[in-house]
Amino acid sequence: MLQIVFPEFTKRFKQHSLWALELFSCYPTPDEIARMHINTLSDIIKIHGDRLEATSLIKSLAKGTIGRISISNELLINSIIEDIKHFQKQIDLIDSHLDILMEDFEFLTSIPGIGNVVGAAILGETGDIHRFQSLLSF
Numbered sequence: 001m002l003q004i005v006f007p008e009f010t011k012r013f014k015q016h017s018l019w020a021l022e023l024f025s026c027y028p029t030p031d032e033i034a035r036m037h038i039n040t041l042s043d044i045i046k047i048h049g050d051r052l053e054a055t056s057l058i059k060s061l062a063k064g065t066i067g068r069i070s071i072s073n074e075l076l077i078n079s080i081i082e083d084i085k086h087f088q089k090q091i092d093l094i095d096s097h098l099d100i101l102m103e104d105f106e107f108l109t110s111i112p113g114i115g116n117v118v119g120a121a122i123l124g125e126t127g128d129i130h131r132f133q134s135l136l137s138f
Contacts, residue, residue, distance in 0.1 A: 001073060001076050001077050001080060002015050002024070002077070004067060004068055004073060005028075005030065005065075005067040005068065005073050005074075005077065006029075006030045006033075006061075006062065006065050006067045007065070007066065007067055008061040008064075008065055008066070008067075009030075009058065009061060009062075012057065012061065013047075013054075013058070017046070018046070019044055019045055019046040019047070021081060021084065021085075022044055023041075023044050023045075024077060024081060025078075025081050026044075028074050028077040028078055028081075029069050029073075029074055029077075030061075030062035030065040030067055030069065031062070031069060033058060033059065033062040034059055034062040034063045036059070038052075038055055038056070038059065041055045041058060041059065042055045045058070095116070098116040098117065098120050099116060101116075101120060101123075102116045102119050105119060105123060105129070108122060108123070
């Protein structure tokens, strides 16, 4: 949607960064971004380098965007952002459950390259791991 509404932003900044998500959550259109106070925008931007320069660039891009702004596009951006937030909460919940589950199987995650997700996949494919008489048999 950003490529439709504010294509200049996507060419210069990472649209999937947390600060971009925060920015477009509060200010979903380039018009709103263009009207933002420079300090407010600077507080949201989290980049390596000169934030003031990035702030000025974003405001300048927002003022001269070729993007198509409409109420339906604004609603779609808001909806997509809410979906992203929802799925991120679900991912965080699953990750916390995997952390608890994998505490009993640290021998798997001690193998280089195997974290909780891959370890849980191995356990899921293996079935009841206790059917093996020793870890060496595994």
